Amino acid sequence: MEKLKSLADLKRIREEAKTKLDLRVRGDNPEGLVQVKVAMATCGIASGAKQTMDFFVEELDKRGIGAVVTQTGCMGYCYAEPTVEVQLPGQESVVFGYVDRKKADEIIEKYIKNGELVEGIIPVNYEKID
């Protein structure tokens, strides 16, 4: 593939890929998209949250899953970083702890694709420090 040097190059290849994008009906119904929030405070970053986020961004795109991946702050589970909050369309969100690349792969394959719960969920009633 040619090297991208400018935004003009990027614009061109995006137009070429437009049909592929349309298939995924991006942006039309944000509620229909899977929401993935990676905790990115000091504790998360120090534990490798960036690699986890890179993985989600790359793999969800490769596997053709319509998703929004964003950063969030510390959710108070510093001991279990990197933590990731996943919300499937129309469902309550679930927080997973210790999400490395391997765990992230499991979350995509089992939870996001099939709705199967995987180990490592942090219960919502977990008490935060004051």
Next chain:
Amino acid sequence: MKEIALHILDITQNSIKAGANEIRITLSESIPDDLLSLTIADNGKGMDAESCRRASDPWFTSRTTRKVGLGLPLLKMNAGLTGGGMTIDSEPGKGTTVNATFGYKHVDRPPLGDVSGTIALMILSNPSINIVYSHICEGKEWSISTSEIKEALGEEAVTDLTIVRHLREIINGNVAEIRNFQTGYDKY
């Protein structure tokens, strides 16, 4: 933090929390001056003099989910270890500017790391904030911003997952170009 890029990701989170809608990140490097300077300036809610003074104290934090705040203290420590330092300028209602300087050739200076990937991720996950990244190397400068990308590709382009890979490539290529005009930068 193991990389300058991770400090950028971390400190920028403070600006996001402060409600900024514009964040300017400037990384400037010079081997002749033995200096690496990182500046993160936002137009968020700012801090009063007391908070500003205590911001680099690890036991001070504005959040309630935990009792420590390590982002700025870690940056200060890393900068200090290389003979540099950190300053914070802030005014309530105006915004905050954090500047950290590092001894470029110091053995303890963290490598730049994946700066292009970090900037691309931040642009993707904060579409409503104008993130401006400038890289300066011995007088040569290159920059990119969220508003520039939106203008070229449309509003919702910045939330497209595919864009991260391409943005990383564009940033990498252009930064490599301004760094390469004088050899030596890749060694560090």
